[in-house]
């Protein structure tokens with residue numbers, strides 16, 4: 035725990051904050067994660083690209099909704115992963131095998147969401163650009179889950 039963290043303990047947060055202030059705090063959190071987390075920046079740039087490209091494709095309302103939902107879900111999961119990392123770094127800054135497991139599981143949240151974002155992208159853009167059947171997305175998702183099960187059966191964990 036560093037000194038600034040210790041010193042902050044003496045500040046009692048004011049619960050009577052205005053809506054504008056709480057929005058401003060949330061926005062600061064967003065700027066913080068944007069500046070500090072390279073993955074978040076990459077994911078938001080990929081998200082912008084995907085959404086811009088989608089404007090030039092002949093997508094249905096439901097496909098637009100799924101794309102938006104997927105782009106936002108990846109960012110939400112990255113934010114959640116960062117919260118877990120920051121919390122763990124604060125409560126236990128030194129190496130610990132349980133901290134490692136929790137951080138790795140938290141990173142898996144982002145991995146799962148990213149894989150399925152790619153699958154959703156293949157289903158939606160595959161149909162719009164190449165007239166690809168949605169089953170190819172399902173095949174990729176199935177392969178991912180099969181590999182996961184295979185590795186899960188072969189891989190030995192520490193605990």
Ligand SMILES: Nc1ncnc2c1ncn2[C@@H]1O[C@H](COP(=O)(O)OP(=O)(O)OP(=O)(O)O)[C@@H](O)[C@H]1O
Pocket residue numbers: 071072073116119126127128129130131133134135137138141
């Ligand atoms: N205190 C710790 N004890 C044990 N292992 C840790 C600890 N801190 C980090 N690790 C290991 O290092 C990995 C990376 O952790 P870190 O907190 O640096 O996140 P990161 O993957 O670099 O994420 P980001 O790039 O989003 O900051 C974790 O998944 C975990 O395996």
